Amino acid sequence: xxxxxxxxxxxxxxxxxxxxxxxxxxxxxxVEALMxxxxxxxxxxxxxxxxxxxxxxxxxxxxxxxxxxxxxxDPDSHRMMxxxxxxxxxxxxxxxxxxxxxxxxxxxxxxxxxxxxxxxQLAPHRQVAQAGVELIGYDSPGADAETILVAxxxxxxxxLTRASFDLTLPTLVPxxxxxxxxxxxxxxxxxxxxxxxxxxxxxxxxxxxxxxxTDLLLAAxxxxxxLEALAAAKLPNHAGVLARRVSxxxxxxxxxxxxxxxxxxxxxxxxxxxxxxxxxTVYAPGRHEELGRGGxxxxxxxxxxxxxxxxxxxxxxxAPPRQARPRLFVPFGTDRGVAAGMRVAGYATVAALxxxxxxxxxxxxxxxxxxxRAGQAALLTEG
Amino acid sequence: xxxxxxxxxxxxxxxxxxxxxxxxxxxxxxVEALMxxxxxxxxxxxxxxxxxxxxxxxxxxxxxxxxxxxxxxDPDSHRMMxxxxxxxxxxxxxxxxxxxxxxxxxxxxxxxxxxxxxxxQLAPHRQVAQAGVELIGYDSPGADAETILVAxxxxxxxxLTRASFDLTLPTLVPxxxxxxxxxxxxxxxxxxxxxxxxxxxxxxxxxxxxxxxTDLLLAAxxxxxxLEALAAAKLPNHAGVLARRVSxxxxxxxxxxxxxxxxxxxxxxxxxxxxxxxxxTVYAPGRHEELGRGGxxxxxxxxxxxxxxxxxxxxxxxAPPRQARPRLFVPFGTDRGVAAGMRVAGYATVAALxxxxxxxxxxxxxxxxxxxRAGQAALLTEG
Numbered sequence: 001x002x003x004x005x006x007x008x009x010x011x012x013x014x015x016x017x018x019x020x021x022x023x024x025x026x027x028x029x030x031v032e033a034l035m036x037x038x039x040x041x042x043x044x045x046x047x048x049x050x051x052x053x054x055x056x057x058x059x060x061x062x063x064x065x066x067x068x069x070x071x072x073x074d075p076d077s078h079r080m081m082x083x084x085x086x087x088x089x090x091x092x093x094x095x096x097x098x099x100x101x102x103x104x105x106x107x108x109x110x111x112x113x114x115x116x117x118x119x120x121q122l123a124p125h126r127q128v129a130q131a132g133v134e135l136i137g138y139d140s141p142g143a144d145a146e147t148i149l150v151a152x153x154x155x156x157x158x159x160l161t162r163a164s165f166d167l168t169l170p171t172l173v174p175x176x177x178x179x180x181x182x183x184x185x186x187x188x189x190x191x192x193x194x195x196x197x198x199x200x201x202x203x204x205x206x207x208x209x210x211x212x213x214t215d216l217l218l219a220a221x222x223x224x225x226x227l228e229a230l231a232a233a234k235l236p237n238h239a240g241v242l243a244r245r246v247s248x249x250x251x252x253x254x255x256x257x258x259x260x261x262x263x264x265x266x267x268x269x270x271x272x273x274x275x276x277x278x279x280x281t282v283y284a285p286g287r288h289e290e291l292g293r294g295g296x297x298x299x300x301x302x303x304x305x306x307x308x309x310x311x312x313x314x315x316x317x318x319a320p321p322r323q324a325r326p327r328l329f330v331p332f333g334t335d336r337g338v339a340a341g342m343r344v345a346g347y348a349t350v351a352a353l354x355x356x357x358x359x360x361x362x363x364x365x366x367x368x369x370x371x372x373r374a375g376q377a378a379l380l381t382e383g
Numbered sequence: 384x385x386x387x388x389x390x391x392x393x394x395x396x397x398x399x400x401x402x403x404x405x406x407x408x409x410x411x412x413x414v415e416a417l418m419x420x421x422x423x424x425x426x427x428x429x430x431x432x433x434x435x436x437x438x439x440x441x442x443x444x445x446x447x448x449x450x451x452x453x454x455x456x457d458p459d460s461h462r463m464m465x466x467x468x469x470x471x472x473x474x475x476x477x478x479x480x481x482x483x484x485x486x487x488x489x490x491x492x493x494x495x496x497x498x499x500x501x502x503x504q505l506a507p508h509r510q511v512a513q514a515g516v517e518l519i520g521y522d523s524p525g526a527d528a529e530t531i532l533v534a535x536x537x538x539x540x541x542x543l544t545r546a547s548f549d550l551t552l553p554t555l556v557p558x559x560x561x562x563x564x565x566x567x568x569x570x571x572x573x574x575x576x577x578x579x580x581x582x583x584x585x586x587x588x589x590x591x592x593x594x595x596x597t598d599l600l601l602a603a604x605x606x607x608x609x610l611e612a613l614a615a616a617k618l619p620n621h622a623g624v625l626a627r628r629v630s631x632x633x634x635x636x637x638x639x640x641x642x643x644x645x646x647x648x649x650x651x652x653x654x655x656x657x658x659x660x661x662x663x664t665v666y667a668p669g670r671h672e673e674l675g676r677g678g679x680x681x682x683x684x685x686x687x688x689x690x691x692x693x694x695x696x697x698x699x700x701x702a703p704p705r706q707a708r709p710r711l712f713v714p715f716g717t718d719r720g721v722a723a724g725m726r727v728a729g730y731a732t733v734a735a736l737x738x739x740x741x742x743x744x745x746x747x748x749x750x751x752x753x754x755x756r757a758g759q760a761a762l763l764t765e766g
Binding site (some may be wrong): 011012014015016017018019020021022023024025027028032035039040041042044045046047048049050051052053056070074075076077079081083094097098099104105107108110111112113115117118126127137140142143146254256314325329336343347348349350351354355364365366367 | 394395396397398399400401402403404405406407408412413415418422423424425427428429430431433434435436439445453455457458459460462464466475477480482486488490491494495496498500501509510522523525526529571629639661698708710719726730732734736737748749750
């Protein structure tokens with residue numbers, strides 16, 4: 001469909017937009033394709049509401065998105081409500097309350113819209129679609145691997161066959177810093193240096209940790225090299241547990257999908273809000289925009305869980321264009337059964353509402369690709 | 384899935400709720416089935432945002448839902464935004480702005496969530512899904528008939544083969560009252576009497592209009608009888624135009640779908656907010672809950688349009704239960720290719736994440752219907 005007019009910037013608030021044909025259809029089809037793969041792996045769909053009481057929406061893991069959440073007063077209860085900025089905390093609420101007695105592991109999926117108070121330069125959109133899976137009540141490398149493998153298969157289904165999964169351990173650096181004996185100023189400077197990937201500053205502020213952190217910083221990239229560096233670092237306590245876990249998770253993924261593109265960034269911890277274990281960011285090859293994000297977290301008060309959320313908007317931008325249904329002009333007075341047969345055959349029929357002097361010209365005017373002539377779909381040539 | 388716990392009334396605000404398995408999946412499948420029928424008839428999907436500036440959201444036809452619209456301050460622009468309570472005004476905005484130059488008739492479809500400030504006794508839900516079509520830029524009985532026929536086919540596709548379409552003319556009574564010469568008090572009393580279907584009160588307050596209004600009131604029901612009463616009433620001016628239009632619309636519908644259940648309520652005018660011509664309310668047989676609603680309206684400043692919105696929540700409650708994907712337990716260590724083949728065959732595979740002593744017991748615990756044994760799906764018997 002033609003869209004000759006530029007979007008009027010005064011019309012919609014920053015970060016909010018209309019999806020027009022064919023993008024709205026492409027995005028919706030992609031969501032359904034993702035959800036079909038999730039369902040095929042036993043993930044059952046839930047649909048929490050867009051609005052909840054602030055108390056429950058921002059409790060537990062939801063607290064991480066409190067500053068991104070729009071608030072509205074409920075005229076019914078006079079309590080504050082929030083518009084969801086993330087779906088995982090709502091699914092966790094459902095898992096611990098109404099599905100608290102359902103057998104574990106509990107596999108749930110969801111798709112819907114989220115709203116955020118502010119966009120960022122990297123993520124300017126304030127309405128973000130999410131489609132994801134949560135695997136609740138089980139803690140193992142196989143569980144961590146499963147959500148990644150299911151997400152990879154879902155991306156395959158929308159034509160993103162070469163997505164890259166970047167594994168991270170968001171609690172590794174904080175755990176090392178906590179145990180380092182470094183002062184608060186050095187710890188803050190070190191966190192900033194790691195965040196900026198500034199090896200010189202890591203060396204300057206790292207104290208006794210400097211050699212190991214520098215090695216881990218430089219090992220970010222291909223999974224095998226990073227796993228070697230993690231093993232060589234002989235990390236203590238929680239950090240050591242994480243290093244072994246990511247190694248086992250990679251092994252579980254490789255056993256099922258040897259060709260999956262896996263990288264590891266051992267010192268990355270930015271942007272993960274409630275993850276406590278092996279986490280992942282998903283990218284399309286050659287693009288900086290994230291296709292999805294997830295990882296291990298605590299569901300409710302203490303239940304182990306892992307999940308992965310894909311971003312259909314980003315998938316729409318990265319995926320190969322979808323073949324649209326061909327548009328077939330149906331002249332006025334055509335037998336309705338013939339038109340119905342054409343819909344079954346995969347055409348979108350565009351019915352004339354009145355006779356016109358030149359059916360072919362009318363078909364072209366209506367952006368049709370085909371015209372119904374003598375019971376057959378004829379390709380329209382340039383007129 | 385078991386859901387033994389009653390919903391906690393303190394957990395979610397009134398009128399908002401979680402959809403659990405299998406309802407969330409059933410509703411989503413129904414929406415996609417409806418949208419597939421809309422697409423097959425050349426309706427192209429658009430996706431307006433959930434939030435817009437109040438000025439544009441509540442302009443023109445949007446004004447009708449102003450009192451049902453949640454407002455939020457935009458921290459970016461410091462202007463007021465509204466959460467959509469209805470999608471049609473947004474689609475009209477898109478049609479008149481970014482798609483203002485697209486050829487007419489413009490056929491658009493949409494599916495998404497709406498939020499409302501208050502529920503009513505009849506419609507308690509404050510988050511309402513909508514899936515609909517708009518046919519913009521054409522005014523004819525054939526156009527009015529098309530949206531009804533497409534909606535009927537869409538309802539067929541989700542198993543609601545006997546939906547009933549109740550045609551109404553919401554501007555007929557107001558037009559007769561305007562031309563009646565009756566005083567304000569009698570007009571108000573007459574409107575209330577018609578709204579309550581109170582024939583005695585209609586006779587008392589109707590003055591010269593009483594006989595014709597009583598005839599029309601009593602003619603509500605089967606389309607043919609109502610059309611006879613409308614013809615016999617020899618209505619003047621706008622009311623006469625409406626009477627001829629609904630007759631032509633019924634003829635256009637009957638020509639295409641002779642078995643469609645059609646009723647007409649000539650004096651009904653309640654609950655239509657911006658409709659200006661032939662309008663419709665859709666019911667499942669034997670149910671009072673509306674499955675959808677629509678009618679002719681003015682798109683933007685002056686463009687003729689008609690549309691119909693279906694309510695997936697109501698469809699979920701009225702439609703026959705959907706056959707769920709059978710759940711197949713896949714024992715630990717099963718070849719991944721075998722499990723993948725079972726997904727292609729239509730099973731939801733539920734993978735064991737660790738070996739268990741009794742696979743069949745584990746499969747039953749996880750609510751599976753089948754278990755994978757020697758490469759075959761075996762139906763689980765009661766254990």
